[in-house]
Amino acid sequence: MKILILGAGGREHTFAYKLAQSPKCSQLFVAPGNAGTAEIAENIDLKVTDFKAIKDFVLKEKIEMLVVGPEDPLVEGITDFFAEDEALKQVKVIGPSKRGALLEGSKERAKEFMAIHKIPTAAYESFTEKSLEAGKKFLETLKPPYVLKADGLAAGKGVLILNDLEEAKQELQNMLAEKKFGAASAKVVIEEFLDGIELSVFVLTDGKNYKILPTAKDYKRIGEGDTGLNTGGMGAISPVPFVDDELMGKIEERIVKTTVKGLQEENIDYKGFIFIGLIKVDNEPYVIEYNVRMGDPETEVVLPRIKSDLVDIFEKVSEGKLNEASLELDERTSATVMLVSEGYPEAYEKSKEITGFDKVEGSIVFHAGTKNEGGKIVTSGGRVIAVTSFGKDYKEALKKSYQNAEKLHFDKMYYRKDLGFDLS
Numbered sequence: 137m138k139i140l141i142l143g144a145g146g147r148e149h150t151f152a153y154k155l156a157q158s159p160k161c162s163q164l165f166v167a168p169g170n171a172g173t174a175e176i177a178e179n180i181d182l183k184v185t186d187f188k189a190i191k192d193f194v195l196k197e198k199i200e201m202l203v204v205g206p207e208d209p210l211v212e213g214i215t216d217f218f219a220e221d222e223a224l225k226q227v228k229v230i231g232p233s234k235r236g237a238l239l240e241g242s243k244e245r246a247k248e249f250m251a252i253h254k255i256p257t258a259a260y261e262s263f264t265e266k267s268l269e270a271g272k273k274f275l276e277t278l279k280p281p282y283v284l285k286a287d288g289l290a291a292g293k294g295v296l297i298l299n300d301l302e303e304a305k306q307e308l309q310n311m312l313a314e315k316k317f318g319a320a321s322a323k324v325v326i327e328e329f330l331d332g333i334e335l336s337v338f339v340l341t342d343g344k345n346y347k348i349l350p351t352a353k354d355y356k357r358i359g360e361g362d363t364g365l366n367t368g369g370m371g372a373i374s375p376v377p378f379v380d381d382e383l384m385g386k387i388e389e390r391i392v393k394t395t396v397k398g399l400q401e402e403n404i405d406y407k408g409f410i411f412i413g414l415i416k417v418d419n420e421p422y423v424i425e426y427n428v429r430m431g432d433p434e435t436e437v438v439l440p441r442i443k444s445d446l447v448d449i450f451e452k453v454s455e456g457k458l459n460e461a462s463l464e465l466d467e468r469t470s471a472t473v474m475l476v477s478e479g480y481p482e483a484y485e486k487s488k489e490i491t492g493f494d495k496v497e498g499s500i501v502f503h504a505g506t507k508n509e510g511g512k513i514v515t516s517g518g519r520v521i522a523v524t525s526f527g528k529d530y531k532e533a534l535k536k537s538y539q540n541a542e543k544l545h546f547d548k549m550y551y552r553k554d555l556g557f558d559l560s
Contacts, residue, residue: 143205146504147432158447172503204231211241228454233405253398260327288320332417345458352434374437471533478548480518495543
């Protein structure tokens with residue numbers, strides 16, 4: 137089977153790593169890919185939202201499966217584009233319809249979905265520039281910290297958590313009136329702050345059947361001790377050590393089952409991943425947000441733990457027969473450490489040569505922001521490399537990842553050295 141993966145990050149390299157292991161995969165393409173995917177697949181210079189160019193390539197190469205990595209093409213309707221085109225509708229697309237993707241594309245829509253289907257989440261209100269003053273008054277009714285979320289896609293950076301009321305009011309103005317996050321913050325959701333510990337649960341569904349994938353915990357803040365700006369993710373651990381059978385039972389009954397049932401009740405075509413961002417408050421799970429694809433860097437710890445043939449599982453998703461697929465997991469813990477460019481998530485320099493790949497032992501190196509330049513592998517993004525390792529527990533897995541992170545080098549490289557600090 138010929139397979140095309142859309143995307144360019146660590147998530148897509150991890151997908152390529154897993155799909156390439158399947159005997160069912162005859163040829164693998166990644167668009168646009170990175171220096172890591174180039175080693176196991178063929179990179180194709182395509183923009184993930186250029187549906188016409190993607191169609192031309194799919195028809196030319198007779199692609200049979202399309203795996204959509206990032207959220208943008210899903211929110212823009214690539215699944216519908218394929219389903220509605222006579223020449224493309226036989227292609228197995230892993231990713232929800234445009235209506236399904238709204239669960240990530242609009243924070244307000246996600247909140248409404250949770251309210252309709254009685255899925256536990258924080259109380260909220262949403263505001264636009266016209267209702268800015270009402271938004272400021274609503275902030276006065278809440279206790280700090282104050283949570284402001286851009287309604288639209290903001291590459292994981294559209295959430296602010298602030299302790300000072302006046303600062304929260306000013307930031308609300310910056311988001312709505314000054315367009316701090318562009319069109320993404322034309323509407324802002326203000327929600328009650330839930331105090332607890334976060335985790336992620338990943339679900340693969342064909343719209344009626346589902347499989348719960350390994351849990352993961354990622355670390356979003358740039359600074360140690362979870363300080364500083366939010367990033368796309370500085371590392372992750374799977375499984376989450378504090379998730380016991382009781383908590384997992386609550387998550388499945390109250391959140392996973394009700395979410396999939398809600399999709400069915402609303403006749404939403406959904407064949408793909410649901411990434412449920414959760415917070416545990418007094419051993420009760422609440423949904424912080426939905427994403428409609430795998431997370432990054434969580435993918436780098438979740439997928440390596442899946443021992444089953446991923447192509448086979450994706451085929452079953454496409455056919456609506458996910459209940460027939462087997463999901464065998466590696467019982468060991470995996471941990472990934474993200475190496476980033478100094479300055480990220482704000483301004484940073486690119487084209488720094490990366491060395492030391494040949495010195496890494498016992499870990500998997502996933503490329504995120506890399507490219508080939510004149511025969512050298514250089515940085516091309518803020519998050520550059522994810523180093524993933526296995527261990528009997530998260531401490532052993534992290535130790536191995538840190539040991540190998542030290543062997544890699546590029547100018548102004550930075551990584552957090554305290555991952556897992558909140559788990560012991």
